[in-house]
Amino acid sequence: SQQGEEDPQALSIQEGENATMNCSYKTSINNLQWYRQNSGRGLVHLILIRSNEREKHSGRLRVTLDTSKKSSSLLITASRAADTASYFCAAPSGAGSYQLTFGKGTKLSVIP
Amino acid sequence: DAGVTQSPTHLIKTRGQQVTLRCSPKSGHDTVSWYQQALGQGPQFIFQYYEEEERQRGNFPDRFSGHQFPNYSSELNVNALLLGDSALYLCASRRDRGQETQYFGPGTRLLVL
Numbered sequence: 001s002q003q004g005e006e007d008p009q010a011l012s013i014q015e016g017e018n019a020t021m022n023c024s025y026k027t028s029i030n031n032l033q034w035y036r037q038n039s040g041r042g043l044v045h046l047i048l049i050r051s052n053e054r055e056k057h058s059g060r061l062r063v064t065l066d067t068s069k070k071s072s073s074l075l076i077t078a079s080r081a082a083d084t085a086s087y088f089c090a091a092p093s094g095a096g097s098y099q100l101t102f103g104k105g106t107k108l109s110v111i112p
Numbered sequence: 113d114a115g116v117t118q119s120p121t122h123l124i125k126t127r128g129q130q131v132t133l134r135c136s137p138k139s140g141h142d143t144v145s146w147y148q149q150a151l152g153q154g155p156q157f158i159f160q161y162y163e164e165e166e167r168q169r170g171n172f173p174d175r176f177s178g179h180q181f182p183n184y185s186s187e188l189n190v191n192a193l194l195l196g197d198s199a200l201y202l203c204a205s206r207r208d209r210g211q212e213t214q215y216f217g218p219g220t221r222l223l224v225l
Contacts, residue, residue, distance in 0.1 A: 031212060040200055042116075043155070043216040088154050092212070098168040099145065100204075100214060102154030 006089055006103040014111050019076045021106040023089035024069075030092055032065060032072050033100070037086045046074075046087075079110045114139065116217035118203050124223045125193050133188040133220045137205030143167075144186040145214065146178060147202040155202055161186050162208055190222075198224045 007022045025032065031050045035043040049056045049065045049072065056063045062075040076083055086107045090100040117136045125131050137144050143162045147155035157170035161180035180186045184205075190197055200221050204214040 033213070035216075040151075040219075040221070042202060042218040043204075045213050045215065048213055090154075094157075094168055094170075096168060098143075098160045099157035099170060100147075100155075101157065104152070104154050 006087070006106040008106060009104065010107045010109070012109040012111065013079055015079060015081055017079055019079050019083070019108055019110070021074045021087050021108070023072045023074070023103060025072075025089070025091050026070065027093070029067075030097060032063075033090045034061075034063060034072075034074050035088045035090060035102075037088065037105070039085075043088065076108075079108075081110050081112045084108060084110045116141075116203055116205050116215050118201075118217040118220050120220060121218065122221045122223075124225065126225050127193055127195060129193050129224075130189065130191045131193060131222060133190075133201050133203075133222075135186045135188070135203030135205075135217060137184050137186070137203075138215050141205035141207050141215070142184050143206050143208045144180060144184065145204045146186070146188045147204065148172075149200040149202060149219070151199070158188070193224045195224050198222060 005024050033048045034046040037043045047058050047063050049063050060077045065072045086105040088102045088105045090102045093101040119134045145160040146158040149155040158172050159169040160167045164180045175191045177189045200219045202219045203217045206214045
């Protein structure tokens with residue numbers, strides 16, 4: 001079953017604009033992670049936010065976490081064409097929390 | 113410092129055949145996980161290996177098996193291939209202690225005809 005569900009499924013913006021992607025999850029989590037995937041290749045880890053954190057920044061990325069609503073958002077500011085990719089949220093799940101459960105992702109297109 | 117590497121990059125097989133995919137973890141990592149990603153979907157957890165043992169398994173049939181070697185590298189074996197096994201297979205590694213982030217390899221794209 002999906003732990004994370006991203007919204008929207010696809011997003012198209014102009015270069016320089018901000019992009020916001022949302023993620024909802026079902027069960028209690030210790031942390032939530034965001035990954036980027038370019039053209040069906042490997043995933044690149046972007047940022048991890050712990051359950052006791054509300055907001056975290058990394059360069060042009062800002063992630064928020066609302067555990068009461070079981071939701072998270074990823075904001076990419078001043079987008080660039082190179083940000084074109086699929087973005088996934090993922091949370092540890094299962095006994096021991098060894099596995100990551102991913103959503104279906106948001107496909108972001110940044111138009112130059 | 114080499115990241116996670118996988119081989120081969122692409123593979124074409126026919127139904128009923130068997131396939132072996134290989135993964136070398138990032139230096140210093142001792143835990144390897146395998147994921148299957150169908151087109152347009154998020155990765156699905158297959159299993160995780162630690163200390164040469166399968167530690168956790170996702171909802172995949174016994175046709176999917178694996179192995180971890182003393183140097184922490186790993187193999188994923190799939191027997192009796194089905195058309196539905198066509199996917200990108202991703203390997204991820206991390207240190208078992210004190211690290212929650214998983215580092216992914218570039219994947220092996222398997223096509224079953």
